[in-house]
Amino acid sequence: MSSYASVKALHSSLPSFSPTIPTSVLPYIALVFLSIFFALTFTFTTLPRSKNPLPELGTGLLASSLAGAGVVALFCTLGVYV
Numbered sequence: 208m209s210s211y212a213s214v215k216a217l218h219s220s221l222p223s224f225s226p227t228i229p230t231s232v233l234p235y236i237a238l239v240f241l242s243i244f245f246a247l248t249f250t251f252t253t254l255p256r257s258k259n260p261l262p263e264l265g266t267g268l269l270a271s272s273l274a275g276a277g278v279v280a281l282f283c284t285l286g287v288y289v
Contacts, residue, residue: 233284240277260287 228236229232251263282289 233280237277237280237284240280241275244274244277247273263268 247266251266251270254263257263279289
């Protein structure tokens with residue numbers, strides 16, 4: 208039981224968790240990321256098809272990444288901490 212007591216003492220002496228990004232900034236991050244995502248999606252869907260798929264792939268990957276980060280920021284804003 209000495210190991211449990213030492214772990215309990217260590218746990219109580221450690222500082223509480225503090226996020227690197229303040230929670231007050233999360234709504235703005237969600238708004239910006241999701242707005243850019245919708246703009247890129249509009250651009251991606253209205254451009255004519257080209258023979259080179261790299262620009263479309265790059266736009267799609269960037270839009271997908273921004274959508275994922277924006278949805279996570281939105282969930283954390285609403286109190287669903289993922």
